[in-house]
Amino acid sequence: MLFARNVLPLALLPGSAWCTTSYVESMPLNAQGLLNESMAWMDNFYDPAAGYLYDVSASSALRHETRSSAWYAVGLLARNEGEDVQEALKILTNVVDGQFKNPEDQWYGNYQKQPEEPMVGSKYYPKNIYNSWDPNWRGFVGTTIIVGLEEFGHLIPENTTAYLLESLHNATVGDSYRVGGVDDDNLYPAYSNPSIMRAFVSGWTGRRLNDSNMTIAGENYAKELVTMFERANTLSEFNSGTYTGVSLWALTLWAKYLPTDSIMGEKAPTMIRHTWESVAQLWNPNLKNVAGPWDRSYGYDMNRYVSLLALHLWNIVGKDKSSLISKPQVMSHSADFAYAPLFAILAEFHSTLVPQAVVSALTNFTGEHTFTSSTFSPPFDVYPRNITAWVDEKITIGAETFNETVIGGPATSRDSFNPALIQWDTGNGIGWITYRTSVPSMIAVASPGQLNLTYPYGTASSTFSLLVSPFAMKKDIVGWEDVQGLNVTVSGNVDSNFTLGYAGAYGGAYSTVNDFEFWNFTYSMPRNFTGLPNLVLHVEPA
Structure with a gap:
């Protein structure tokens, strides 16, 4: 008789029968x-x-x-x-x-x-x-x-x-x-x-x-x-x-x-x-x-x-x-x-x-820290993508600098490529802000409380789109002051005015991405702008 592999006999106890x-x-x-x-x-x-x-x-x-x-x-x-x-x-x-x-x-x-x-x-x-x-x-x-x-x-x-x-x-x-x-x-x-x-x-x-x-x-x-x-x-x-x-x-x-x-x-x-x-x-x-x-x-x-x-x-x-x-x-x-x-x-x-x-770090938060690394995806990357991240108790910021032959990362997908991202505890779920890529090259750096984005080949017509999560306690928003659980200020050389639109499953100015609804904050450059377009988000848990 053949016995199946991984079928193991248990100990035979007094008065018991063999079982498996x-x-x-x-x-x-x-x-x-x-x-x-x-x-x-x-x-x-x-x-x-x-x-x-x-x-x-x-x-x-x-x-x-x-x-x-x-x-x-x-x-x-x-x-x-x-x-x-x-x-x-x-x-x-x-x-x-x-x-x-x-x-x-x-x-x-x-x-x-x-x-x-x-x-x-x-x-x-x-x-x-x-x-x-x-x-x-x-x-x-x-x-x-x-x-x-x-x-x-x-x-x-x-x-x-x-x-x-x-x-x-x-x-x-x-x-x-x-x-x-x-x-x-x-x-x-x-x-x-x-x-x-x-x-x-x-x-x-x-x-x-x-x-x-x-x-x-x-x-x-x-x-x-x-x-x-x-x-x-x-x-x-x-x-x-x-x-x-x-x-x-x-x-x-x-x-x-x-x-x-x-x-x-x-x-x-x-x-x-x-x-x-x-x-x-x-x-x-x-x-x-x-x-x-x-x-x-x-x-x-x-x-x-x-x-x-x-x-x-x-x-x-x-x-x-x-x-x-x-x-x-x-x-x-x-x-x-x-x-x-x-x-x-x-x-x-x-x-x-x-x-x-690793098991310990996956189980319990080990304290505020930064992370740096890089990765490389030829033939799409002109040079390796440089990675920075900041991880704190209730917030994370991550970014990667890239220069590629395509828009949307090596997978050529704007819907899946998230080269700059903030997540935090809103007090009622996870909030997020992600950069919606529109260029093949960006210098993106994450540091404590800050996300810095620059277009090395940008022009006066460049724009920055930031997708922001909906919030359980604030269904309608008109600006950053309505973001739940996070204080946000914007600097850099972008025009301080922005356009705002909503992507809802049943309506709005945009379509959902991977089933997720969001608010879209889009910044443009000032009239007659010259230089490298730059946007900086300064954030702090509220």
């Missing part, structure tokens, strides 16, 4: 909670007739979704109750059935976004990268399959295992088609989270299938990533509530599943430690937010949207000390909660790589 502990029960308590809560939520979305989850965003008229289904399948293998394993195998088989298998297509080896969609590249469903197909899903689904094989291979029949390995081979070959700047692809080593996954899937699959070319390709790509990271011990995709979470998770795969003779197995523990040390310096446990700047964000307050970094925090310091509320599924960007089982499964190992000093 399930995989989930053997996990740390925080990880158990994360897995069980996320799985109970996803159970409500599972369609056993189709062998897929309905789209967990609940905004797709009962269409199904591939990536979250794969995440759920591995969660089912971990839970292993009733028909969980049978349903997991059904889902994984369906996911691979829907993989694109024509080597001539740019999306070869990728996975459908949903099983209902027409064929990508057909007459009425043309290829549209990151829309009709998402090249990063090779990494998201591929890494998920690998975790399933590594942790629960004893539950997967040989024929299904072979089918999954064939899928990983195809995904790895297809991912090799990706070259930054070619065919609208943006996969450069500086695109941290998919790059880390790409290197891992190639290295792991090459070793499993004895394909030395695939193994070497993964190692060589990883060397580029490591070299870029070691320039300042920072991820190029710096300080993202969502994508720092993915990168830490993917680096854990490097550390856990690859040997130390791999550069990935060798370097991952140190990269994880340095990344967490940066997070610990920027995390304010009183605000339950990471101070800015944020290279890619899906919101302006981590207490209001599901960030993947918060899943790590749940595992390390507990749900109550993370930024997640009691029911994460009602937060903005809640679909990412479907990733939780994978974070929970790796939690125990990952926690061994997090220094105790």
Whole structure:
């Protein structure tokens, strides 16, 4: 008889019978909670007739979704109750059935976004990268399959295992088609989270299938990533509530599943430690937010949207000390909660790589301090982005100086790039002021009580837009004097007059950004202005 891995015998007590502990029960308590809560939520979305989850965003008229289904399948293998394993195998088989298998297509080896969609590249469903197909899903689904094989291979029949390995081979070959700047692809080593996954899937699959070319390709790509990271011990995709979470998770795969003779197995523990040390310096446990700047964000307050970094925090310091509320599924960007089982499964190992000093800083505020660092994202950055932050008990200010070939940061997204940001405790929630980027270059410096913004290539037509949170106790505002819990004064050489508009879900002068409503303070330059446009915010908690 074969005994499942991670099913452990308990001590035999006098008069008792032998019993076993399930995989989930053997996990740390925080990880158990994360897995069980996320799985109970996803159970409500599972369609056993189709062998897929309905789209967990609940905004797709009962269409199904591939990536979250794969995440759920591995969660089912971990839970292993009733028909969980049978349903997991059904889902994984369906996911691979829907993989694109024509080597001539740019999306070869990728996975459908949903099983209902027409064929990508057909007459009425043309290829549209990151829309009709998402090249990063090779990494998201591929890494998920690998975790399933590594942790629960004893539950997967040989024929299904072979089918999954064939899928990983195809995904790895297809991912090799990706070259930054070619065919609208943006996969450069500086695109941290998919790059880390790409290197891992190639290295792991090459070793499993004895394909030395695939193994070497993964190692060589990883060397580029490591070299870029070691320039300042920072991820190029710096300080993202969502994508720092993915990168830490993917680096854990490097550390856990690859040997130390791999550069990935060798370097991952140190990269994880340095990344967490940066997070610990920027995390304010009183605000339950990471101070800015944020290279890619899906919101302006981590207490209001599901960030993947918060899943790590749940595992390390507990749900109550993370930024997640009691029911994460009602937060903005809640679909990412479907990733939780994978974070929970790796939690125990990952926690061994997090220094105790980091855990302490994530738990209790360590006192007022400043932070400086830098990061680099070629080919978008002309020079490295220089980072400054000030973290105090009830307020944080963060900024990064940048000079780029595009507007919107390396992700080229004005909606997610937040290079200058203030957050504070309003007394009734978190307030925030973020700079809305409109230029490719800015000198931005954070210091105690001050945010200083300068346009090195600005002109008399330059403007500064500051997005400001709504306030629970002050629904209508006309100026800075109405900002709740913060005294704000403005200096610099901007015209002291500003325009004010509101972005509401149901009206106003602007549209919401990532589900967040805001007030927009926009400053222009005085008539006949010459020089470098400069705006300085001086702030103090009220």
